[in-house]
Amino acid sequence: MRRFKFIRDPLATDIGNNVEEFLRLLDGPTCFFVSGDDDTRCRALVTLLHGNEPSGAMALHRWLKSAERPAVNVVCIVASVAAALEAPLFSHRMLPRARDLNRCFRPPFEDAQGALAEEILEILRMHHPEAVVDMHNTSGSGPSFGVCTHMDRQHDALVSIFTQRLIVSRLDLGALMDISEHSYPTVTVEVGGRLDEEAHELAYEGLCRYFAASHVLDETDTDWGLELLCDPIRLELNDYVTLTYADEPHNNYDITLRLDIEHHNFGGVTPDTLLGWADGQERDLFTALDAGGRCAVTRLVRIEQGKLYPAQPLKLFMITNNAAIAEADCLFYAVADDGSTVVS
Numbered sequence: 477m478r479r480f481k482f483i484r485d486p487l488a489t490d491i492g493n494n495v496e497e498f499l500r501l502l503d504g505p506t507c508f509f510v511s512g513d514d515d516t517r518c519r520a521l522v523t524l525l526h527g528n529e530p531s532g533a534m535a536l537h538r539w540l541k542s543a544e545r546p547a548v549n550v551v552c553i554v555a556s557v558a559a560a561l562e563a564p565l566f567s568h569r570m571l572p573r574a575r576d577l578n579r580c581f582r583p584p585f586e587d588a589q590g591a592l593a594e595e596i597l598e599i600l601r602m603h604h605p606e607a608v609v610d611m612h613n614t615s616g617s618g619p620s621f622g623v624c625t626h627m628d629r630q631h632d633a634l635v636s637i638f639t640q641r642l643i644v645s646r647l648d649l650g651a652l653m654d655i656s657e658h659s660y661p662t663v664t665v666e667v668g669g670r671l672d673e674e675a676h677e678l679a680y681e682g683l684c685r686y687f688a689a690s691h692v693l694d695e696t697d698t699d700w701g702l703e704l705l706c707d708p709i710r711l712e713l714n715d716y717v718t719l720t721y722a723d724e725p726h727n728n729y730d731i732t733l734r735l736d737i738e739h740h741n742f743g744g745v746t747p748d749t750l751l752g753w754a755d756g757q758e759r760d761l762f763t764a765l766d767a768g769g770r771c772a773v774t775r776l777v778r779i780e781q782g783k784l785y786p787a788q789p790l791k792l793f794m795i796t797n798n799a800a801i802a803e804a805d806c807l808f809y810a811v812a813d814d815g816s817t818v819v820s
């Protein structure tokens with residue numbers, strides 16, 4: 477089983493000339509410790525939990541190359557190096573048949589991914605950082621946003637270092653932030669699409685700000701002006717329901733979603749916005765549970781004469797146009813049009 481490699485204050489000349497050389501040198505999960513001006517405090521960056529999300533590792537490599545000294549000590553955890561290196565580079569979220577590492581941060585920690593997650597928690601416990609940032613990319617192209625499980629001004633301040641949009645969600649899927657939040661203010665930052673140059677740039681600039689600032693948590697009542705999206709509900713497909721994406725209804729599938737549905741990402745939709753076409757009753761095709769565990773399907777979508785519409789004005793996000801992701805994860809997340817949770 478692969479264990480973490482620890483590297484203290486690496487030299488800019490020892491870490492390869494590009495991110496691929498960097499990861500080949502690491503060759504497995506690695507934890508960097510970089511001494512800061514104030515060595516009584518520490519901040520943590522976790523990245524590459526998913527091997528196909530390169531922005532964080534690229535940003536860290538670039539930052540280490542700059543030989544910049546951080547304001548406080550920083551601990552940087554680069555997790556799924558092996559999955560990232562599996563050819564072609566940055567194409568595997570995890571190795572074949574392995575569990576999604578960002579669903580493994582709760583017992584049992586029995587398999588290799590569980591052991592890796594447990595070791596990450598152990599490293600954080602050892603350093604007790606004042607904040608934890610877990611940096612990811614989205615699979616499709618799209619804007620950046622932060623996610624946290626708990627909202628207060630600390631999280632506001634932390635997220636605003638990277639982005640202006642914050643999703644507050646208590647989904648409790650076994651993600652790193654679900655558990656580390658109990659000990660340190662933690663945010664997940666989705667810097668944007670995994671293939672977007674803009675996302676790589678935001679990752680680097682955000683990381684520089686995060687490491688250089690003397691304070692990243694706010695002690696005052698500053699209004700950071702974040703757009704908040706609270707307790708989104710996931711719209712999922714029921715088992716054996718078939719789905720495709722096209723510009724017109726496909727009779728061989730239960731559901732056809734419009735090809736341009738992604739354009740509604742983080743935008744508003746109204747009850748007249750045509751999302752696609754569907755054959756059947758809403759609850760036969762979809763599952764959606766609100767934070768109280770009640771069925772919310774008919775609060776999200778309605779089917780009228782074979783056409784699929786939002787049930788009310790909504791804001792949709794993390795919309796996928798990839799049927800495999802829609803099946804394995806969900807079609808999209810939804811909140812009410814003012815950003816609050818969808819109530820009955």
Ligand SMILES: [Zn+2]
Nearest residue numbers: 526529612613
């Ligand atoms: Zn991810």
